[in-house]
Amino acid sequence: MELITGAYEPKETESKIYEQWEQSGYFNPDNLSVEKDAKNYIVYMPLPNVTGTLHMGHALNNTIQDIVIRYHRMNGYRTLWLPGTDHAGIATQYVVEKELKKKGISRFELGREKFIEKVWEWKNQYGNTIISQLKKLGVSCDWSRIRFTMDEAYAKDIQNAFVHYHEKGFLYRGKRVVNWCPRCGTSLSELELEYKDEKSKLWYIKYPLTDKTGYVVVATTRPETMLGDTAVAVNPKDERYKNLVGKTLLLPIMHREIPIITDDAIDMEFGTGAVKVTPAHDMVDFEIGERHTLEVIQVIDERGKMNESAGIYNGMKAEEARGKIIEKLKEEGLLEKEEEYDHRVAICYRCGHVIEPIPSLQWFLKMNDLAKNALDAVKSGKVKIIPNNFEKKYFDWLENIRDWTISRQIWWGHRLPVWFCTNQQTTENYIVSIEKPDTCPFCKNCDMEQAPDVLDTWFSSALWPFAGLSESDLKNYYPGTTLITARDILNLWVARMIYSGIEFKKELPFMNVFINGTILTKDGKRMSKSLGTGIDPLKYIDQYGADATRFGIMWQANGQDIRWDETAITAGKKFANKLWNASRFVLQQTEHLKQKPGDITPITEADKKILGALGEIKKSVKKDIEEFEFSKPLHNAYDFFWHEFCDVYLETSKEQIKDEKLSENTKTILLHVLLSSLKIFHPFIPFVTEEIYSYIPLENKKKYLMIEEW
């Protein structure tokens, strides 16, 4: 008996087993000895950011992916799990900027080239942290195919995509109000915003009529933007203002004459029903402005400060100006009242700074056709979203899609393949080209300059299912089968992959999108590093083992959000030990057996019962996994093994073994049930099952449990 006696020690085996798996080459589908016509089962990993370190969300998401992959690999599929890391533009730039700041250096002092060098240095040092952490979890990705979204080949695909959209007429450049993060100094798409509740005030301000016959009161949460007001709008149906429409008002402080206009966008119920219109600092106002050809007067700049159009407030931070303006209005008797008001402010999803809508010259991607394709893919059932109540979120976004601001004013990322004439930089004088043009088509003699902007990181993630594959792999490993991800990137990422697949490969990138739950703290709060509510899964792996950690996570992962309960990991540890000890018993009894596990005949009632139960559990676990249920089969298999096999059959077998007529057959059944159980459990707890498997005394067994068929 080679099996170590006593309790199972995961630490000693896990790293050894993982090394064996990697050396086996079986993470790579090319090395699997599958049937020629075997079906593919392909999962493209949601790219972790290079800045990332493993958190519980990753642990859950990757454990599920590994379960699905291992299950299909064992069952004859040509299985590929493609890993990669995302350059994560803003996030990474933010991290490196913070590092530099500690040394008192800003990126502007360093300059673009030097700064990017620094980011690469940082990436080379820390970028693989999450990969080594994932390995500890036991994930069976094909590391030989790992890609980084800034790899040369990947970059090529991105540039080609940009050119493709340009040629198709889907790209345009224009000055529009965009979501701007003054801290990061870049535009953001609407999906990159988060919101926080803020106790604020609603100020009611009197705007006097130019003819001095009275005034109109407007309500606002942002008095500082009034300096850029170019109209006051009311609903055309609003009787209260009927006789004022067409008249003009004298904008307080600025003493500018502005018209009273009507627009359907105005809600009569809110405030006074009269709204100040600031086309430069509000998306809706910008649209109203376009409908009425209002002037756009920008008063807040890219750093969040008042600019020269803000008169005496020039140079002040917007917030400071707000206070001063309210004071001034009070002095002039133009502040009617102020009310307490709770509202939500948009903040940057990377740095948390409050978003400032400002007019900015950006690149946009027309979304209508693309969105329609993504919509059809799910509506037609060609792509299934599981569970399907997430479809609504998907549809809502796509049905109300806005053009995508794809340019970012940061340095770390894929620079736009756009070249400007340096002599006459205008909105029109550029050409789109991957290579730098030899001669400028506009002035004929300048050295053309590449656009400084980089692409939204999500523009590159959107291409992952095919940009992550080599030319030859594309033939074999595109499209994929299933995408497993968290709900917060359903639109940000998944929707965009779907239309990108159709657009560039004429084929949907995958058939299923499984949305896993979110892991919350025990009191139902979001786990977050900044709030200090996060739990490090590596702590559990270290203390209880990767199997116990995976078990603990999957034990709770029923599809709903999970209020994290650490005791489930204890259960996992105990179970690994139970499996270990039961195996020791069975292996002691069956050391000499060299039979094939299939040669079994149930004789006693107990035999029949356990084999029947085994057949049932195999079938139900199979069905559950194929239907994206993971917690249920684990519970069921657990009950089967612990209670039906260990508590009942194992005890009965002790008597049966004493009976000469039953002895051999009983031992064979013991071994058969054990081996089958190892297979069933392997996707969930791969290390301990693989370790035990190595001791199973069978001829013709495969080298690794990970490729044993069920």
Add this chain to the structure above:
RNA sequence: GCGCGCUUAGCUCAGUGGUAGAGCGACUCGUUUACACCGAGUAGGCCGGGGGUUCAAUCCCCUCAGCGCGCACCA
């Protein structure tokens, strides 16, 4: 404001139109050789409140409350 989800044992959660289940914890008993990270037991639940459908509701319908999440043109 609209939408979605949740509310079951001390904790975290399964579950079914017909005497309520698991893990962890608690308690009692048990160490003849797989395992004390164990075994055999026990206690503990008006299945969020109210109303309805039904012979029968924890489950279906309505409503209210609390919590969580998403969306909103939240001036």
